[in-house]
Amino acid sequence: MLTLELCVAGVMLISLIIYMLTGGADFGGGVWDLFATGPRAKAQRSLITEAIAPIWEANHVWLIVIIVLLFVAFPVAFAAISTALHIPLTLMLIGIVLRGSAFIFRTYDDQSDTTHRRWSRVFAIGSVITPVMLGITLGAVASGTIHVDIESGQVDTDFISAWLAPFPFAIGLFTLTLCALLAAVYLTLETDDTALREDFRRRALIAAVSVGAMAGLSFILSAEGAPTIRRGLGNAPWSLPFQILTGAVALWAIWTLWNRQFRLARILVPIQVTLIVLGWGLAQYPSLVTPDLTFSNTAAPDTVLRPVLIVLGVGGVLLVPAFWYLYAVFKGSSRKTGAAAVQIDASRKD
Amino acid sequence: MTDLLAARAQMAMSLAFHIIFAAVGIAMPLLMVIAEGFWLKTREEVYLTLAKQWAKGTAIMFAVGAVSGTVLSFELGLLWPNFMAYAGPIIGMPFSLEGFAFFLEAIFLGLYLYGWDRIPKYAHWFAGMMVVLGGTFSGIFVVTANAWMNTPTGFSIVDGKVTNVDPIAAMLNPSSFSQALHMTIAAFLAVGFAVAGIHAYFLRRDPDNLFHRRAFAIALSVGAVFALLQPISGDISAKRVAKYQPIKLAAMEAQWETERGAPLRIGGIPDEDAEETRYALEIPKALSFLAHFDFDAEIMGLKEVPREDRPPVAIVHFAFQIMVACGMVLITVGIIGGWLAWKHKSLPTQHWYLRCVTFCTPLGFIAIEAGWTVTEVGRQPWVIYNIMRTADAVTPMPNLVVPFVSFTILYIFLSIIVVVLLRRHIFQSPRLYDAN
Numbered sequence: 178m179l180t181l182e183l184c185v186a187g188v189m190l191i192s193l194i195i196y197m198l199t200g201g202a203d204f205g206g207g208v209w210d211l212f213a214t215g216p217r218a219k220a221q222r223s224l225i226t227e228a229i230a231p232i233w234e235a236n237h238v239w240l241i242v243i244i245v246l247l248f249v250a251f252p253v254a255f256a257a258i259s260t261a262l263h264i265p266l267t268l269m270l271i272g273i274v275l276r277g278s279a280f281i282f283r284t285y286d287d288q289s290d291t292t293h294r295r296w297s298r299v300f301a302i303g304s305v306i307t308p309v310m311l312g313i314t315l316g317a318v319a320s321g322t323i324h325v326d327i328e329s330g331q332v333d334t335d336f337i338s339a340w341l342a343p344f345p346f347a348i349g350l351f352t353l354t355l356c357a358l359l360a361a362v363y364l365t366l367e368t369d370d371t372a373l374r375e376d377f378r379r380r381a382l383i384a385a386v387s388v389g390a391m392a393g394l395s396f397i398l399s400a401e402g403a404p405t406i407r408r409g410l411g412n413a414p415w416s417l418p419f420q421i422l423t424g425a426v427a428l429w430a431i432w433t434l435w436n437r438q439f440r441l442a443r444i445l446v447p448i449q450v451t452l453i454v455l456g457w458g459l460a461q462y463p464s465l466v467t468p469d470l471t472f473s474n475t476a477a478p479d480t481v482l483r484p485v486l487i488v489l490g491v492g493g494v495l496l497v498p499a500f501w502y503l504y505a506v507f508k509g510s511s512r513k514t515g516a517a518a519v520q521i522d523a524s525r526k527d
Numbered sequence: 528m529t530d531l532l533a534a535r536a537q538m539a540m541s542l543a544f545h546i547i548f549a550a551v552g553i554a555m556p557l558l559m560v561i562a563e564g565f566w567l568k569t570r571e572e573v574y575l576t577l578a579k580q581w582a583k584g585t586a587i588m589f590a591v592g593a594v595s596g597t598v599l600s601f602e603l604g605l606l607w608p609n610f611m612a613y614a615g616p617i618i619g620m621p622f623s624l625e626g627f628a629f630f631l632e633a634i635f636l637g638l639y640l641y642g643w644d645r646i647p648k649y650a651h652w653f654a655g656m657m658v659v660l661g662g663t664f665s666g667i668f669v670v671t672a673n674a675w676m677n678t679p680t681g682f683s684i685v686d687g688k689v690t691n692v693d694p695i696a697a698m699l700n701p702s703s704f705s706q707a708l709h710m711t712i713a714a715f716l717a718v719g720f721a722v723a724g725i726h727a728y729f730l731r732r733d734p735d736n737l738f739h740r741r742a743f744a745i746a747l748s749v750g751a752v753f754a755l756l757q758p759i760s761g762d763i764s765a766k767r768v769a770k771y772q773p774i775k776l777a778a779m780e781a782q783w784e785t786e787r788g789a790p791l792r793i794g795g796i797p798d799e800d801a802e803e804t805r806y807a808l809e810i811p812k813a814l815s816f817l818a819h820f821d822f823d824a825e826i827m828g829l830k831e832v833p834r835e836d837r838p839p840v841a842i843v844h845f846a847f848q849i850m851v852a853c854g855m856v857l858i859t860v861g862i863i864g865g866w867l868a869w870k871h872k873s874l875p876t877q878h879w880y881l882r883c884v885t886f887c888t889p890l891g892f893i894a895i896e897a898g899w900t901v902t903e904v905g906r907q908p909w910v911i912y913n914i915m916r917t918a919d920a921v922t923p924m925p926n927l928v929v930p931f932v933s934f935t936i937l938y939i940f941l942s943i944i945v946v947v948l949l950r951r952h953i954f955q956s957p958r959l960y961d962a963n
Contacts, residue, residue, distance in 0.1 A: 234633040238629060241597060244601065249620075249622060252612045252614075256609065260922055260924065267933075285948050332923075480693060485694075499634045506645050507641065
């Protein structure tokens with residue numbers, strides 16, 4: 178039955194998917210900043226900067242939406258996660274702070290090569306830490322090692338073993354490769370320069386293969402590391418067709434990248450990522466923090482959830498058009514390509 | 528350092544850091560929108576340059592504000608999981624609304640900063656106004672959640688469990704209106720005077736610089752208008768505190784004995800062991816009058832509650848004095864500016880007055896920090912007033928001194944960079960108009 182808490186959980190899952198597709202790609206941009214190589218390294222960095230500058234702050238807010246909904250609707254789960262996973266979450270926050278501030282500092286600091294490179298490095302490292310730690314957190318939540326006494330809310334944890342394990346780290350790296358893949362695919366369509374586009378096509382292909390490898394590794398490790406998820410992914414009636422669909426989309430995406438059908442790739446890769454996150458959500462349902470906390474046994478009372486859902490509905494009416502407009506202006510087909518977007522950036526190239 | 532103290536220190540440091548950037552993120556967009564509005568009306572290039580220069584400074588401040596705000600939303604759980612498990616649903620409404628307001632602010636700020644050549648002029652101006660609204664409401668909602676911690680309403684406790692949660696009633700708790708009003712005005716007031724102070728500094732050296740004249744006029748007007756409003760909101764706040772948090776008021780005024788016709792204390796050193804306040808200048812019966820509009824009203828003293836239920840009196844008292852002193856100076860400078868402008872029918876650029884305004888640059892922010900110290904330290908030892916102690920809310924996580932030190936170093940580093948960048952940005956701007 179569709180209860181109020183499941184509606185909120187659904188909004189959280191959708192927000193997480195959008196966060197991966199938008200904010201995740203911004204982190205992926207940082208990954209490619211770190212791996213900018215060859216004669217066009219500088220051009221690669223500029224392209225990444227131009228692509229994410231107007232939108233990254235808005236993309237980032239999806240994470241805030243998720244965290245707020247978590248503590249409003251599932252307060253005991255929020256408390257348990259923040260207690261047991263204090264360390265990876267703190268590292269993620271440091272990543273978020275470094276990434277965001279280094280990005281803006283790079284734009285406004287003096288434009289000498291040394292300064293620029295220094296901020297690029299900080300920006301890139303922050304962009305790598307954040308999705309890895311986010312993935313570790315999600316992996317640990319799924320692993321079934323965080324035990325909570327639902328009556329008292331007491332978390333049985335040593336603060337380390339739940340996340341310092343192979344499975345959460347595999348999910349961390351899996352998340353990182355997904356971000357890198359999204360960014361590389363988006364970037365193929367951000368430039369008219371064929372050579373630059375080829376750079377990101379190559380990167381997208383490498384990332385796509387890495388995603389496949391990390392998906393396989395995560396699946397293997399889940400047998401030991403996250404038995405609940407493994408059961409969901411392996412045994413449920415929907416799991417086999419769902420896995421085949423995800424795999425087929427992934428292979429098709431690689432095929433389009435190989436054949437330089439970039440527009441199609443930009444549609445397929447987000448679908449692939451959506452299916453992966455969705456598959457994880459379905460495999461874990463009805464658990465929120467496996468094994469003890471479910472959506473229903475941690476839900477806030479309906480008197481809280483109902484107004485929250487109303488706010489989400491009304492807020493969505495304002496938010497969706499605004500978010501769409503932002504993307505239409507900066508990512509729409511009519512946008513001018515080239516450096517006019519970022520005046521600061523233009524001054525640097527001089 | 529105990530884990531509880533480390534957690535409190537980390538939270539206090541994170542808030543003290545974030546609040547500066549949050550206030551700038553709320554109020555700078557108003558200055559930008561006013562400048563751009565003048566440009567749309569007069570087509571004078573100087574206003575467009577001004578809006579763009581202010582926008583660049585705002586971009587830096589907003590980015591750091593956004594990431595430090597993210598840190599805070601996680602720290603609620605990382606440091607105070609028991610508080611959040613208890614209070615999360617009750618104060619969820621303002622936090623959810625804040626999420627949307629902040630989302631709109633971030634979206635429209637992206638359009639504003641990078642959309643100068645991409646969207647129609649009036650759409651751009653509209654985007655700026657949405658940033659002002661988004662930022663202002665974002666601040667209001669966050670303060671509302673804090674107000675609930677001071678005056679918790681909208682739920683009942685049966686057998687130690689929270690029931691009958693009414694999130695709307697919780698949001699509309701007795702402190703919401705007064706606190707949100709006081710903080711919002713404070714943000715515009717502090718930023719108005721800070722910006723006016725910076726441009727006053729340049730006007731002293733280059734009095735005919737059109738860029739700085741226009742900037743000074745806009746910023747000082749905003750600062751002065753909000754300075755005049757602040758005593759009204761301060762009075763509302765004081766009366767609310769007197770009614771709903773009498774012990775906080777007693778700490779603010781270092782009032783130990785319960786008495787009728789209590790005096791207002793200026794200065795003074797509270798002695799928490801001897802339970803008395805020395806060397807204060809006392810204005811007879813003024814506190815009773817200010818708190819209850821009655822010279823003989825009874826004011827509750829700190830001795831009414833056992834020692835372990837009292838906040839650290841000296842900190843609260845000093846912080847309150849600092850806030851009021853800074854506020855008084857800003858109001859006076861604002862009034863003098865208005866009077867000079869009215870008398871001479873021109874921008875008040877008298878050398879001595881510019882010097883005064885330059886002196887005022889940091890005062891609004893000092894007042895904001897002091898005011899938050901009053902609110903937060905004055906509520907101790909409670910995290911939810913009279914319901915949950917701060918000590919019971921803290922995480923069981925050991926070694927909390929490590930994250931505290933890490934974030935402190937990180938924020939000190941960020942502060943230095945921001946100051947260096949803003950300094951360079953500010954010192955670059957006047958050259959644009961040296962020719963005039």
